[in-house]
Amino acid sequence: MKIPNLVFSTIILFLSNLIVRVLGFIYKIFLSKVIGEAGLGVYHILFNFLMICLALTTTGIPTTLSCLVANKKALNDKHSSNVFFISTLYVAFFISLVISLFIGFNSSYLSIKLLKHNNLTLFILAICPAIVVITISNVLRGYYYGLKDVVVPAIGQLLEQLSRIIFVFLIIMYVNNKSMNCYIALLGISIGEAVNILFISACLYRNSNLHNNYTIKIKDFYSASIETIKMSIPITCNRMSNILLHSISSMIVPSRLVLCGLSYSQALGMYGVISGMVMPFIFLPFTLGSALVVNLIPSISQEMSLGRYKIVIKKVNYALLLTFFVGAISSLFFYILGDKLCLIIFDNALAGTYLKAMFLVPLFMSLNQTLSGILHSIRKEVTSSIITITTMLIQLILIYFLIPIPSINIYAYIYTVTIVSFFTCLLHIIVLVKALKAFKH
Template identity: 55%
Template structure:
């Protein structure tokens, strides 16, 4: 019999919390746009993206590694190792984040000059320095509970984080009347929300039976914990950093290559903005479900690896691939047949609908690749998953460079490259998984 009730329950619970957070966040963005205006919103997003870049090192591979390792040790009922992994990871991430925070603070004037073209705006940079460490700690605490498969606590914590942040911003806005400081308020609100989340999870940690009330570990245990975490975290972090670099290069390259195809730069930016700002949000909408699945899938499979329970592992893999395939295929078919109507209804833009209809097939492969990547991480094939992803991204970059300048292809070169990239990654991930499963038989 298929034993997946906890996987289904956890995935559904995280999906609900993610959905609530997204709805609240959407309404919050509408409120901010009206309150601080387009200029203030521009400053906020520039600083926010810089913040995300800063925390990408500590919030990408390390939490995923902790999630996987905690679930393995829990399956063996090894509370000592669970404690060592959690504490060593918490210390490591905290010190890295403190270093990044100090670097940002000490260079806030220079960063402000580069990002906002004004050294007088360094207060905006300084306002996010605490958030770097707070977001890092928050992610580690959530990953610990994901590893224990107790998703209720991080799910509630995320909702509390969002609500407390918004309430703080609304409250401060009622007292601050100087519009020049308006972008500063939501930036500080990021830290307030994370503090609320950390406090909530910490209160629950005190009562957590799997955690020893001992936050001091030996240097030997600390070293071994860091080695275990780094082995998994490094390829995932490298994959994320490489992806961000490729995306940054693509965002710079696409408009300039479109100009070579005969378009004016203003039209090139408009077309690129149509795809990234209108088409992609729909394309990645199914990730609301699959991201919740992957977060629970990694510990669910990882805990069976030490016990060599390959039959149950295969059942969970089949279930997750089946669910993801259904979601991805549904999305692809909806966008293929109704993409133009959807974009016209939402954006009043027929061109966006044509692009969405053409790129719709990639919806199936993108969500499936996300799940396959999570499976490969769970079965300790993270290095292979990283290589597969890099190959796919390089192919996408080659299509952008060589196909877009062709007059008869232009922006479709990017679309073809995006589709080809995802299909190739899917094939490589599938081969890697198939080879791993053959060894279990």
């Protein structure tokens, strides 16, 4: 079992993700100073809208591609691997182009609905090219993850972040027009991803797995596209439902808090502390988890295609132990030092109280992230998606009915998230154990 390779790949992605997050944090500080509060509000509204649009093309499709390419690589089937890559690239490009054109043609309407102003269509148009280039970038990364080569995507992500920051900084300094700064920042998203695509494309040109004049038959293209779409739909639906349900949750929590006797400003403040101060800490372990999952899915898929079920079980155990260790350490750290941490960083004692109350959430949510990735790699993506969507709906219902109770108010949200994440973890484990038992027979 090539655990050292899995560890090396995970470390590479973890370090690149960490550097990108640090650069992103510095970039956000810069943006907050140059585009002002109103501009920052417009930027985040459009950025969140962009993420919703991209959920259709950048969640299930690249993950599916990495899975399928890993399968074919294990069988030394370069032709099928290339067919899946080329067909996925075309399909993803077509879908993203349709979405981009739809948004472009309806920019005036979206400007009124999202930004409450009909003269900001230029800002809507600025994110249209980003939909296409980010989609292509994710497909290219998915292909390399399938080949178990994480160095190229890691360098590409760093170049993307650096080029975006440099472009935005230089253009803002050159133009020196505050009203245009938000527009420049939105354009910077596309510029950064375009640099990433150029770098990965240059690496592809030198890739021995893919010839420059490679062609595929229409029949192969059709079969590969159908298989990719069929496998990616559950993962995409899972992601879309998560975005939708989280959005609904963020809207109903303040209004339900009002029913327990709080003013709306107090309710917004309570939820703002959790979403803006506590949740960034809760999601901190995900930096390692996301790096692990990206490597784990193609790695396990490869062993599955070769029928090496004992190695699959060992890799699953290894991944879960690593995730449990990181999650448990994070939970313990937040429980012991959560209040001091929030006082030092945010100067907010209430955030520390909430963080201590949610100390088990990082453990269960990290395990769910890894478990979900494992289930996707062993072709249990439909079951995993059903579990996630069902438990999210249960969480939404519980939040709706429990938050208005005066004696628990916002703690209903905290306890519900904790219990539901544990319950989701338990269901994932049950499905995984049954699947692994089947491998032994």
